[in-house]
Amino acid sequence: KQEVTQIPAALSVPEGENLVLNCSFTDSAIYNLQWFRQDPGKGLTSLLLIQSSQREQTSGRLNASLDKSSGRSTLYIAASQPGDSATYLCAAAGGTSYGKLTFGQGTILTVHP
Amino acid sequence: DGGITQSPKYLFRKEGQNVTLSCEQNLNHDAMYWYRQDPGQGLRLIYYSQIVNDFQKGDIAEGYSVSREKKESFPLTVTSAQKNPTAFYLCASSRGPKQETQYFGPGTRLLVL
Numbered sequence: 001k002q003e004v005t006q007i008p009a010a011l012s013v014p015e016g017e018n019l020v021l022n023c024s025f026t027d028s029a030i031y032n033l034q035w036f037r038q039d040p041g042k043g044l045t046s047l048l049l050i051q052s053s054q055r056e057q058t059s060g061r062l063n064a065s066l067d068k069s070s071g072r073s074t075l076y077i078a079a080s081q082p083g084d085s086a087t088y089l090c091a092a093a094g095g096t097s098y099g100k101l102t103f104g105q106g107t108i109l110t111v112h113p
Numbered sequence: 114d115g116g117i118t119q120s121p122k123y124l125f126r127k128e129g130q131n132v133t134l135s136c137e138q139n140l141n142h143d144a145m146y147w148y149r150q151d152p153g154q155g156l157r158l159i160y161y162s163q164i165v166n167d168f169q170k171g172d173i174a175e176g177y178s179v180s181r182e183k184k185e186s187f188p189l190t191v192t193s194a195q196k197n198p199t200a201f202y203l204c205a206s207s208r209g210p211k212q213e214t215q216y217f218g219p220g221t222r223l224l225v226l
Contacts, residue, residue, distance in 0.1 A: 004155070034214065043119075043203055043217040044156075089155060100171070101215065103155030 002027045004092050006104035013080055013111055021075040021107045023090035031093040033066050033073045034101065038087045047088075048075070080111045116140070117218035119204050124223045126191065126198060134189045134221045136204035142216075143209050145187040149173060150201040150220075159202075162187055163209075191223060199225050 003026045013019055023033070032051045036044040048057045048064040050073065056065040063076040073090055087108050091101035117138045126132045138145065144163050148156040158171030162181040176195025181187055187206075191198045201222050205215040 036217075041201075041220075041222075043117075043219045044205075046214050046216065049214050091156075100158060100161070101156070103157075105153065105155045 002030075002092055002094055002102040004090060004102050004104040006088075006090060006107050008107060009105065010108040011110070013109075015080060015082060015111055015113050017080050017111075019077050019080055019109075021077070021088050021090075021109070023073040023075070023104055025071045025073075025092045025102070027092075027094070028068045028071055029094070030068065033064070034091045034093065035062075035064050035073075035075050036089045036091065038089060038106070040087075044089065077109075080109075082111050082113055084111050085109055117204060117206055117216055119202075119218035119221050121221060122219070124221055125226050126223060127226050129193045131190055131192050132223070134191070134202055134204075134223070136187045136189065136218060137185055138187075138204075138206045138216075138218075139185060140206055140208075140216065141184070142206035143184070144207045145181070146205040146207075146215065147171075147177075147179065147187070147189045148203045148205065150203060156203060159189065198223055 005024050007022045034049045035047040038044050050057045050066040061078040066073045087106040089106045091103045094100045120135045146161045147159040150156050157173050160179040162168040178190045203220045204218040207213045207215045
């Protein structure tokens, strides 16, 4: 059974800092790894999807990497801003024919001015 | 303006009552999903549907039921058999049953009176 863990559970940084969020998964037989953002009381917004054959994906100030052999993914946020404050969730898509995602518990990020 | 809508935003359930959460999408997606989110936890899959008139149980289906009579709609009923229904419920869709980005609705918060 796939298990996904995110470290740290919470992170507080000053504005402008570069930061890394970590995600680990126990079963390397994944189709892809997805990163989402969730604002309080809201739904999830997709940030990046890395296919199992890829090593990384970039979107603006966000860069996500994937190392299947070690069961790890990282989300790198450059030049953080207060608007980046949210909960960040990673999810591993399992090796089945449907899009089952196994989610981590999330990292609560606070960027203070 | 394409997207996923969920209603109501808040729902109150009395003891022994069945309640239905609505999920509609106009993205022309084949696959739809229902997740439950409890405080401090990641999302857990309740039910999913790859195509109209077909659906399968997820990890925590007990006490819930669904239907998929139309491509655009995937309502979730929380039955009286679900003894701990208080949670945030999220609906999602993806283009197909393969591993693709899932798009989420804004969520429904269910509370027990």
